[in-house]
Amino acid sequence: MAQTLLTRVKSRMFVHLHRRTRGLLDGQYASVFKGRSLDFEDLRTYVAGDEVRDIDWKATARQGNTLVKRYVAVRKQLVLLVADTGRNMAAVTRSGESKRDVAIMAFGVMGYLASRHADLVGLACADADGGTRLPLQAGEPHLERLLQMVHRATTLDGPASDLDGLLRYVADSSRRRMLLFVVADEAALGPDTVELLRRLRVQHEILWLTVQDADLTAAGQDVMVDVASDAWLPESLRRDRRLTDQYRDAAEQLAENTTAVLRSLGIAHQRVGGTDAVVAAMFALLESHRRAR
Incomplete structure (x- = not known):
């Protein structure tokens, strides 16, 4: 029998956590809801x-x-996994893994913690063609269905990513107060995005995890392609020192701007470049949210 996505998530979690630190992560999750409901x-x-x-x-x-x-x-707590399932999330991240796999690991960790507390978990996902939602339910079989949905929906030949469309879909379809756990691609947060986040923050608590882009200046491949635009960058250009410096400066500025915008909105934020970094990022994300409340 093939290994389920949730089984893979738990296996990787337990590699990084021993019994005591699993309890600490459990406690960090519980602290998010302390004083709520x-x-x-x-x-x-x-x-x-x-x-x-x-x-x-x-x-x-x-x-x-x-x-x-x-x-x-x-009552039980409500956790909504918010997934960018556009083709940007099928691209490669810094570790060489698919961003989709990193997102599934993060959603799996959050969902597993919720399942241990018998909380209700749902999924909202969207790309440029529109959004889809799976209901709030408890239990690991339901969580496996959510992870499978993210896995199936995120492909290189799928529609483009649409972060604003995803946030608008969540805002329009969410009537109950929830914890929103957003996992998204590196993207500029413009005025429309900020306004949508302000709207969501009025009703919900938000945790945000950014999956980092691959380093397009890295050596080792003849051609690298931006899946969002289909633009390609040959090795000859990646050897140009001036271009690579400009690229790195732009990437650093984008990361700084994202962090600053989310901080100004009171949204806990972390960035990860691979599945091995997810558990530590979740610790930091939950702790940051707890301290900000």
């Missing part, structure tokens, strides 16, 4: 490790000892 239950004495923000200062002053608020969950 919770009802106050009672007060208890503060113990080391409790969040300072949970201290009830008025009750503490009245009782003379430090008390923290305890909450009880009132």
Whole structure:
């Protein structure tokens, strides 16, 4: 029997994580929802490790000892995987892997954490031809279907990527408050994109993972092709020092601009160049989001 996509994700996760760090990643995921969709239950004495923000200062002053608020969950959490399935995501990333494989690894890690907490996970994906959505459900079999959908939809001969179209589709089709986990290609975030993100941030929390482009100036191949435009860059041009310096400057500027825009909107952001970097990036992404709340 062929290995499922989720099995591959979990295998790679466990290579990078031992039991203790798996628990830490689990805790980072849970911290994203702490204080959300919770009802106050009672007060208890503060113990080391409790969040300072949970201290009830008025009750503490009245009782003379430090008390923290305890909450009880009132419903399952909602996580929407937001996938760019345009042909840009079928291109090669820095590690030599397909960006699609890196995206599936990231979605698999997030979905697996949600499944361990019995939370509901859905998928919204889009390219230049429009969007598709799979419903919010719990469980690993459902997560496998979501990953397979991303895998099938992302091909080199498919439609172009359309980040604004993807975000607009999510904004128009999402009525319930959710955590949006976006995995996308390197792309300039223009005024229209920023406005869409502002609209989404009013209702949802957003985590963003950028899959890095391959280095087009790298040696080793006669021709490299930009799948978005079908433009090709021969080895002779990639040996031109002036052109390669300009390319690297432009790539660095794009990365800096993306980071600055997302930070200004309060959106946690990380960049990855291969599947081996995904687990560490997820740690950093969840921690960054927790600290910003």
